[in-house]
Amino acid sequence: MSVYQVSCPARILFLPEELSALGELDGGFDVEPSLWCTLEAGHAGPHHVIAQCVRGSGPTAPWDMWARWGDDEYGPGRELVRLDACPAKFLKGAVSEEGCHLPLGHPGRHGYEFGPPITAADVLPDWLVRRFFE
Ligand SMILES: [Zn+2]
Numbered sequence: 690m691s692v693y694q695v696s697c698p699a700r701i702l703f704l705p706e707e708l709s710a711l712g713e714l715d716g717g718f719d720v721e722p723s724l725w726c727t728l729e730a731g732h733a734g735p736h737h738v739i740a741q742c743v744r745g746s747g748p749t750a751p752w753d754m755w756a757r758w759g760d761d762e763y764g765p766g767r768e769l770v771r772l773d774a775c776p777a778k779f780l781k782g783a784v785s786e787e788g789c790h791l792p793l794g795h796p797g798r799h800g801y802e803f804g805p806p807i808t809a810a811d812v813l814p815d816w817l818v819r820r821f822f823e
């Protein structure tokens with residue numbers, strides 16, 4: 690689930706029928722009209738983003754409903770699909786353990802190995818760095 694660009698520059702705009710299907714799930718997120726792909730930029734295969742985390746009931750653990758789509762956003766292969774999560778953990782067992790948050794078998798690096806693209810706007814200008822850090 691990302692309303693911000695993570696790495697891959699592909700974004701999905703949900704269709705009315707997809708929004709209503711997502712709205713019918715017992716989900717933990719507000720349904721967003723548009724989400725960014727959460728895979729690493731330049732990945733192979735379709736784009737993926739978690740469209741909703743579903744609470745689950747009784748013996749059913751919470752699960753993720755993913756949206757996936759091809760480079761032709763409205764072309765074949767576009768679907769909402771339940772996928773298992775990648776089990777990789779960074780610093781497994783530590784307090785600062787971080788999950789991958791990508792689907793099982795995803796292409797590219799794990800989610801904790803890359804972040805949002807850095808632009809000039811994210812970097813402090815030289816004079817400010819000198820003022821505060823020298
Ligand atoms: Zn992508």
Ligand SMILES: [Zn+2]
Binds near residue numbers: 776789795798
């Ligand atoms: Zn992973």
